[in-house]
Amino acid sequence: MLFINLVIVSIETFNTFDMVLALTGGGPGRSTEIAALSVYNQIFEQFNLGQGAATAVLLVAVNLIMTFVYIRFLERNERVE
Amino acid sequence: MSKTRKERLTRIGLYLAYTVITLFFLFPIFWVLSTSLKSVPQLFASPPIWFPTDPAFGNYSHVFNNTPTLRYLLNSALLVSLTVFFTVLIAVLAAYGFSRYTFRFKRPSLLAVLAFQMISPVVIAIPLYRLFSELNILNNYVSLTVVYVAVVLPFTTWFLKGYFDTIPYQMDEAAIVDGASRWQILSRILLPVSAPGIATAAILAAVLSWSQFVVPFILLDDRTLYPVSVGLVNLQSDTNAVTLHYLAAASMIAVAPVIVVFVLLQRYIVSALTSGAVKG
Numbered sequence: 001m002l003f004i005n006l007v008i009v010s011i012e013t014f015n016t017f018d019m020v021l022a023l024t025g026g027g028p029g030r031s032t033e034i035a036a037l038s039v040y041n042q043i044f045e046q047f048n049l050g051q052g053a054a055t056a057v058l059l060v061a062v063n064l065i066m067t068f069v070y071i072r073f074l075e076r077n078e079r080v081e
Numbered sequence: 082m083s084k085t086r087k088e089r090l091t092r093i094g095l096y097l098a099y100t101v102i103t104l105f106f107l108f109p110i111f112w113v114l115s116t117s118l119k120s121v122p123q124l125f126a127s128p129p130i131w132f133p134t135d136p137a138f139g140n141y142s143h144v145f146n147n148t149p150t151l152r153y154l155l156n157s158a159l160l161v162s163l164t165v166f167f168t169v170l171i172a173v174l175a176a177y178g179f180s181r182y183t184f185r186f187k188r189p190s191l192l193a194v195l196a197f198q199m200i201s202p203v204v205i206a207i208p209l210y211r212l213f214s215e216l217n218i219l220n221n222y223v224s225l226t227v228v229y230v231a232v233v234l235p236f237t238t239w240f241l242k243g244y245f246d247t248i249p250y251q252m253d254e255a256a257i258v259d260g261a262s263r264w265q266i267l268s269r270i271l272l273p274v275s276a277p278g279i280a281t282a283a284i285l286a287a288v289l290s291w292s293q294f295v296v297p298f299i300l301l302d303d304r305t306l307y308p309v310s311v312g313l314v315n316l317q318s319d320t321n322a323v324t325l326h327y328l329a330a331a332s333m334i335a336v337a338p339v340i341v342v343f344v345l346l347q348r349y350i351v352s353a354l355t356s357g358a359v360k361g
Contacts, residue, residue, distance in 0.1 A: 015201035018294040022314050036203040040299070043207060056204045067199040071192055 004077065007070040011063065035059050110336075117141070117329035124325055140330040150331045152305065153312035154338065157291060160222065160308055164229040164290040168237050169283050171230065176241035177267050181253065191242075198235040202295040205232070210299050220303040228296050233289045237282050244278035245271065277349075284350055291339065309335045 017036040020026065026033035026041060033041065039059060042052035116124065118136035144150055179191060209228060210219070218224040248271060256266045272279070294310045301307060307315065313335055317328055343350060 011199050015203070017201070017203055018298075018310070018314075021298075022317070036201050036295075039203050039207065044299075049211075053207065056207055059201050060204050063200050063204070064196070067196045070199070071195070 004070065004073050007066060007073065011066045011070070014062065014066070015059075035062075113329045113332050116326055117333050119326050121326065137326070140326050141334070144327055144330045144334060148316060148327070148331060149305070149307075150309070150312065150316070150334050153307055153309040154335065156306060156312075157308040157310070158338075160226065160229060160297075161287050161290045163222070163226045164233060165283050165286045167226065167230045168233050168286045168290075169279060172234060172237040172241050172282060172286075173267075173272070173279065175234075175238045176245050177271065179238070179242045180245035181250075181266075191239075194235045194238055198239075202232060202293075203299075206296050206299040213300060220301055220306055222306070225297065225300055228300065229290050229293060232293065232296060233286050236289065237286050240285065241275075241278060241282050244275055244282070248274055281349055284346060288350075 015036055016034060017040070020032060020034055020037050021040075024032045026037050030038075035055065036059065039052050039056045042048045042055060115131060115133060117140055118138070119130065119133045119140075120137050123130050123133055179187065205228075213219045213221075213224055252270055252274070253266050256270050261269065292310065293308070294314075297308050298311045298314075301311065304312075304315070313328070313331060316324075316331055
């Protein structure tokens, strides 16, 4: 149970967007530009759709790996019938 | 003797811990409230002023008169009510299916629903932005509500599925013996019994859709359509002048309805968050 929560919180933290946007906007420079914000900046600030989309695919890959881990532990705890 | 003493000590320790934790979480709200009542020189006073003497309530009237905060609130309310209605409608049916039927690929479909929830909303919103701009349905509440429902639905479905699972299958069987159809089982037996669960699901869906930020941020450019979460961030970046006190006042106005609703529905929300069915 503890580990499952750990995974959920990790995924949610990894996907944080609004907090960073409102607090620092990725700055100073790009030092706090996390993955999700980087996708947004590349597409809507630098108008580089291809590069942003590529970053987004990487983001999905990480999300899916984490989800896989999550489901493995969920099944070990026999939550899913 | 020593046992009761020990018990009392534990209790004092516990309440001390509660107090510290509560203060920790209340502090930001207190700080916003305090900031919203300051005048400009007080904002930059050093050492900081905790309780502004002669509170500047003018900040609030300024926000009401010169910023569209009220409009943002109404937009949010509209979006949330549409989303909750459709989410609950679909989630009840889906959860009934997942809970009561056995079919091929049931487990994979359940897990797929779960996996969708784990994907970052940024990733969902960007292809949708492209699609919507091609179809010319950006800045449209109908399409936005569809996306909201899609984002909120996985969690709600899982929650309701868990709730339906707690209702014994014997009730369905009894109804079948009495000649009830599948639809009648759902509408006459399951729905009345699970009313508290559905209410909880609706509350959770409302909380989730109220706090949506990424989806409206990317899919809306028309300022008059912004929900309150996006509106506030834009208020912040709008002007170069010192507007921290106005921003704080607008934030207080934005959270006020949420706090009122929370206090009114406190019992249900707390039981929703602590009930065993919430697992992600």
